[in-house]
Amino acid sequence: MMSNLFSTFDPSTNILNLSMNWISTLMGLLMIPMTFWFIPSRFMMIWINLIITLHMEFKTLLGSFNQKGSTFIFISLFSLILFNNFMGLFPYIYTSSSHMSMTLTLALPLWLSFMIFGWINHTQHMFAHLVPQGTPPILMPFMVCIETISNMIRPGTLAVRLAANMIAGHLLLTLLGNTGPMMNSMLLSILIIIQMLLLILEFAVSIIQSYVFAILSTLYSSEVI
Template identity: 65%
Template sequence: MMTNLFSIFDPTTNLFNLSFNWVSTLLGLMFLPYKFWFSPNRHFFLYNFIMNKLHNEFKNLLKNNYFNGSTLIFISLFSFVLFNNFLGLFPYIFTSTSHLTLTLSISLPLWLSFMLYGWINNYQHMFIHMIPQGTPSILMPFMVLIETISNIIRPGTLAIRLSANMIAGHLLMTLLSSTGSNLSNLIIMVLIMIQIMLLTLESAVAIIQSYVITILSTLYSSEVN
């Protein structure tokens, strides 16, 4: 029985006092090597098509910052987040992307590396970026303050956006399913249809959120030069 509403997201599965829930984040590595010795199939061609489209889009967003291989980190980020988002839709699998522990571990190093690179190699551009063009002189101190705060909270907004969207759908599905034992058979059939529609919506959210966090990370990296 749940002690509270959010206990379903707690990493409590353990063996010999070792938590095994976070192992689910590494399951994607088991599915990658097959393409090196299996003959190409529809899944392989679809994956390559999506990755090529993402590569072209990230290449256009990076502009002057683009060099050979620079889009690989964002394509890898997209694949990692997408896979873990989908894993959370399966029963009895821990949703790692619903925890700030993982999402902050992704967004904070990315943001910190972008900021360090920008301030060390192109500090004049970083100062100019704090004051939008055409800002009145009297408002310049306030704009610098606002831009500084917006830069500092970026990793937090990336992490919270991903985890909150993953938690919201799972909570709604859990709340609806917990009422099934007290309903009639007809209402249960309606509830099952609603749950199937919510599962379809969550599948779309899993794709959209992985795309959003990757696109925002790419845009943040393009601002440092």
């Protein structure tokens, strides 16, 4: 049963030895018709307002060191994760954001680039971050170790948080769905209602997790400048 359960998250499913699951990651390019760019539809106007709201919020978080276009990378990151989370809500479509190979690929290069930029251009500022203000002298060596470890595990926590939240909801939906054939009509109707409520919850989790990933990435970048 466990092998069948986790086969939902198996990226090795293929057709004629060609892996098809990861195609869902790139399907967003096919779902943006050119008419959205020439004649703004209602969908596009909602999306533009959302992007403007995110831009203003990211700009506030970046502070006085904000440069023109610096929020675009975080808005693009939010859009990519949001789309892939939504794709996983459709039946028989692979959720790429539920795998560490996808989430760690997003988190690790981003964090590494921030660290390289900070240590090369703002070395004293980075050293100052290792000892919080007001720390007693006797605790400074311990605080340096704690801050260094907490800084190094940031990409891992970003990746695990996104992957674990996406896997947890889908596993719960799968487990409840597998009990359906063994139920009578009364319990089956209750199960369908519960599944619909869980699907709405997963819809909210998809938005929240993409927002959290983008916000934390913005906060990490604001600490190195």
